Amino acid sequence: MSRKLSGALALLGFVVLVVPGFFAPEFLPAGDMSLRLAPPSEMPPFGADRSGRPLLAYVMQGSGIVALPSLLAGVLVMGFAILGGLLACTDSKRLSVLIQGLGEVLGALPRLVVVLVVARLVPRDQRSLVPIAVTWALLSAPGAMDEAASVAGRLGGARFVEALRAHGFSKARVFLYHVVFLNLRPVVVRQALEVFAQVVFLEIALSYLTSAAYLDAFTHADSSHSWAEILFLGYQSLPPVGIESIHALALGMGLIGIVLGTSAAAIWAVRAR
Amino acid sequence: MTTVIEVKEAVKTFVQRGAFPWSNSVNVHAVRGVDLIVEPGEVVALVGQSGSGKTTLSRMILGLEEPTSGTIHLGGSLWSGMSERERHPFRVDYQYVPQDAMSALDPQQTALEHVVETLRSLRGLSTDAAEEGAKEMLIRLGLGERFNALPREMSGGEQRRITLARVLSLTPKLVVADEPTSGLEPDRREAVLRDLIGNLPKDAGCVLVTHDMGVARKWADRCLVMLDGRVIEELDLRQSEPAHPYSQLLFNPWDHPVPEGVLSESGCPFQGDCTRFEANPSAPCASVLPKLTSITQKSHRVACHLPEISANLSRDVNSTEGPK
Amino acid sequence: MSKALLDMRGLTIVHNGRSLVRDIDIVVEKGSVTALMGPSGSGKTLSARASMGQISPAIALTGGSLRFPARGDKDWFAGVVNGGPKVQTNLLNESALLRGPYVSYSPQMASSALNPGRTLGRQLEMAILRRADPTGDIVMAVRRSLDEVGLPFHASRALPIELSGGMCQRAALAVAVASHPQLVIADEPETGLDPVLTRGITELLIAVCHERKCGLLLISHQDETVARIGASIIRLPGVEVA
Numbered sequence: 001m002s003r004k005l006s007g008a009l010a011l012l013g014f015v016v017l018v019v020p021g022f023f024a025p026e027f028l029p030a031g032d033m034s035l036r037l038a039p040p041s042e043m044p045p046f047g048a049d050r051s052g053r054p055l056l057a058y059v060m061q062g063s064g065i066v067a068l069p070s071l072l073a074g075v076l077v078m079g080f081a082i083l084g085g086l087l088a089c090t091d092s093k094r095l096s097v098l099i100q101g102l103g104e105v106l107g108a109l110p111r112l113v114v115v116l117v118v119a120r121l122v123p124r125d126q127r128s129l130v131p132i133a134v135t136w137a138l139l140s141a142p143g144a145m146d147e148a149a150s151v152a153g154r155l156g157g158a159r160f161v162e163a164l165r166a167h168g169f170s171k172a173r174v175f176l177y178h179v180v181f182l183n184l185r186p187v188v189v190r191q192a193l194e195v196f197a198q199v200v201f202l203e204i205a206l207s208y209l210t211s212a213a214y215l216d217a218f219t220h221a222d223s224s225h226s227w228a229e230i231l232f233l234g235y236q237s238l239p240p241v242g243i244e245s246i247h248a249l250a251l252g253m254g255l256i257g258i259v260l261g262t263s264a265a266a267i268w269a270v271r272a273r
Numbered sequence: 274m275t276t277v278i279e280v281k282e283a284v285k286t287f288v289q290r291g292a293f294p295w296s297n298s299v300n301v302h303a304v305r306g307v308d309l310i311v312e313p314g315e316v317v318a319l320v321g322q323s324g325s326g327k328t329t330l331s332r333m334i335l336g337l338e339e340p341t342s343g344t345i346h347l348g349g350s351l352w353s354g355m356s357e358r359e360r361h362p363f364r365v366d367y368q369y370v371p372q373d374a375m376s377a378l379d380p381q382q383t384a385l386e387h388v389v390e391t392l393r394s395l396r397g398l399s400t401d402a403a404e405e406g407a408k409e410m411l412i413r414l415g416l417g418e419r420f421n422a423l424p425r426e427m428s429g430g431e432q433r434r435i436t437l438a439r440v441l442s443l444t445p446k447l448v449v450a451d452e453p454t455s456g457l458e459p460d461r462r463e464a465v466l467r468d469l470i471g472n473l474p475k476d477a478g479c480v481l482v483t484h485d486m487g488v489a490r491k492w493a494d495r496c497l498v499m500l501d502g503r504v505i506e507e508l509d510l511r512q513s514e515p516a517h518p519y520s521q522l523l524f525n526p527w528d529h530p531v532p533e534g535v536l537s538e539s540g541c542p543f544q545g546d547c548t549r550f551e552a553n554p555s556a557p558c559a560s561v562l563p564k565l566t567s568i569t570q571k572s573h574r575v576a577c578h579l580p581e582i583s584a585n586l587s588r589d590v591n592s593t594e595g596p597k
Numbered sequence: 598m599s600k601a602l603l604d605m606r607g608l609t610i611v612h613n614g615r616s617l618v619r620d621i622d623i624v625v626e627k628g629s630v631t632a633l634m635g636p637s638g639s640g641k642t643l644s645a646r647a648s649m650g651q652i653s654p655a656i657a658l659t660g661g662s663l664r665f666p667a668r669g670d671k672d673w674f675a676g677v678v679n680g681g682p683k684v685q686t687n688l689l690n691e692s693a694l695l696r697g698p699y700v701s702y703s704p705q706m707a708s709s710a711l712n713p714g715r716t717l718g719r720q721l722e723m724a725i726l727r728r729a730d731p732t733g734d735i736v737m738a739v740r741r742s743l744d745e746v747g748l749p750f751h752a753s754r755a756l757p758i759e760l761s762g763g764m765c766q767r768a769a770l771a772v773a774v775a776s777h778p779q780l781v782i783a784d785e786p787e788t789g790l791d792p793v794l795t796r797g798i799t800e801l802l803i804a805v806c807h808e809r810k811c812g813l814l815l816i817s818h819q820d821e822t823v824a825r826i827g828a829s830i831i832r833l834p835g836v837e838v839a
Contacts, residue, residue, distance in 0.1 A: 156375070162337060163369070163376055164377065165364075166337060166369040167369070168368075168395050168443075169394065173394060182382065183380065273423060322794065323761075323790075323794075458636075458638075485792075523791075523792060526792040527796055527821065531797055531800065532793065
């Protein structure tokens with residue numbers, strides 16, 4: 001698959017994931033019991049839940065909860081990775097030792113426990129995915145920086161920069177074009193998308209657990225509903241419960257597929273030569 | 274005509290710090306006072322063993338290291354002491370071929386892109402003109418079939434040629450090449466040097482750092498032998514033979530006893546291994562540092578109290594296969 | 598007359614239908630120096646490695662015999678010629694017993710021959726334990742091997758990165774001969790060295806081999822070096838590059 005095609009697919013994927021969130025209704029529409037567990041049709045397009053509320057509303061609310069914070073996490077990690085790669089191209093030993101030390105400390109923390117603690121600490125009326133996404137990004141940053149630094153190291157690091165500077169190239173061209181755009185791009189984008197997908201799945205997992213246990217959600221207000229609830233409804237189509245909600249399972253899996261497919265297409269689009 | 278390079282009394286001392294802020298630092302004298310003039314159109318070889326300071330000197334010429342003291346003029350104007358920002362516009366004219374070709378190449382650019390980018394961004398050519406110029410240069414260096422190859426798909430010699438193509442396409446006034454043949458198979462070295470020196474722009478100076486004496490003999494107009502941070506002999510190998518015992522050892526290692534390699538701090542650094550000093554113990558080698566002085570010809574200068582003036586000075590100049 | 602240390606005849610190796618080396622004979626007598634010369638790409642390293650049974654299963658051995666007459670009459674290539682990758686892997690494993698106690702190989706760049714994470718002393722110890730008769734005090738043995746190449750004993754505590762280029766080359770030589778091989782194969786010991794160091798290391802190599810009365814197969818590019826040490830020369834024909 002060509003870079004252009006996979007890039008276009010990735011772009012389309014992001015639009016599909018992000019845009020519905022902006023049009024999401026604040027509350028689910030009132031249910032129409034005649035549409036109880038209706039399969040996908042003209043109306044409702046993705047079928048309905050047990051109270052006859054359209055699953056489309058779930059999809060839109062879920063995307064409002066998940067898309068922007070996880071993109072933010074991805075961008076944060078991308079920034080850190082670029083920083084790590086650029087630092088590897090300078091000669092400052094002390095700084096890199098400092099960063100490595102910091103990375104070891106952060107890397108030693110149990111990520112999921114930290115995320116749960118952060119989720120509990122956020123006041124109830126300000127619940128959102130953002131604090132969790134930022135925490136996750138910070139915890140993933142050292143690894144991403146390390147990987148970018150090793151790519152920069154393979155490039156030659158400070159020697160590469162010196163050789164190009166000696167030819168007469170400007171600093172901006174060497175660092176931004178050669179180091180970041182041509183060489184760090186694949187690894188940096190991959191790191192960012194990994195974290196993006198991780199945060200999406202983290203949200204789904206947390207919300208799934210809370211909704212399965214009938215608890216209050218960590219990542220969103222009680223009025224909105226996450227993709228996890230679609231999956232939970234879909235899960236109930238499996239034996240032994242066996243209610244007729246297989247369409248919800250398909251929809252939930254489809255959303256997960258879009259997240260994975262989008263990430264994969266974007267990684268493929270920016271791959272190294 | 275102005276000189277390409279004029280180095281006066283260049284000294285470089287590195288301070289080697291220990292692992293901790295409070296541990297002792299050691300001064301390493303890499304270059305201890307070197308004068309060097311390169312005229313337009315001249316190829317000057319810096320030869321010596323590893324650790325003799327030749328690489329440091331070549332890096333100082335390009336401003337990749339700042340001299341601890343002394344001055345460097347490039348093209349008639351003062352170069353040492355400038356800030357990198359002031360130097361930047363002139364860098365295009367003073368090019369560097371690093372020892373390790375791979376470290377100067379971008380693994381994500383093809384051969385053609387390397388040279389096109391160089392011409393576009395450093396010479397300000399339009400895309401079409403740059404592509405044309407780049408193709409011409411690559412064809413001239415025998416890379417006509419390898420336009421779209423990435424560095425990792427190329428042999429060592431081909432990688433080396435991309436760095437040369439990039440440097441030569443800029444028609445620089447000076448090329449400093451640090452061991453341009455290191456890491457290459459010996460029978461491939463010849464061709465790389467022919468490509469470099471044969472394609473130098475007219476009136477460009479070239480400094481060739483090498484420890485391959487065959488290279489110096491064949492391609493250099495003038496040869497500077499370095500030992501322990503100093504130039505101990507300067508000669509045109511087409512006209513004269515080395516007179517300093519150390520240079521003789523370097524050029525014909527099999528005709529002399531194996532040196533201990535211990536350099537003396539006072540007097541002549543080579544006194545410990547010098548058979549002539551052994552034969553003439555009254556010479557001032559142990560106490561007085563010999564200065565570079567002309568012998569027989571003006572162009573042949575030796576820093577030795579007991580230089581050996583060889584008999585076969587009148588080697589036929591025309592018979593040597595020079596580049597010009 | 599003592600028997601030859603190495604007797605390889607008619608070595609032919611093919612890869613993807615193209616022959617890499619064709620009909621190469623290499624014989625090394627006890628106490629002698631044989632130089633293997635030829636242009637780059639003529640298969641010098643390949644032939645030298647094949648002469649200790651080291652042929653990658655990815656390339657096919659299609660002809661030749663390999664004997665170590667001083668050690669027995671076995672033809673190591675018997676049954677391996679045209680035998681396919683699996684048989685060649687067996688040869689690789691079986692001949693591993695030879696490498697170290699009988700024949701040792703010192704590769705091109707000294708730095709690549711040494712393990713960067715181990716002190717020189719540890720690497721020497723490991724080589725010494727590969728000897729055919731590992732007896733005696735190991736510390737003394739390390740001291741003696743360092744002595745042999747003119748390195749001070751405290752170098753045994755150094756990591757390769759702490760040694761200079763010339764010392765590194767000596768250290769690699771010490772490791773190569775520490776297992777007391779009868780045959781030493783040195784692959785272009787002069788690579789990357791200046792002429793004075795080249796001469797030093799070549800003479801050291803000859804001296805050590807002479808002292809031990811072992812055979813030396815020297816891969817070299819330098820006519821002068823080979824002429825000076827008076828080696829018998831095997832020239833590999835250059836392969837036309839298509």
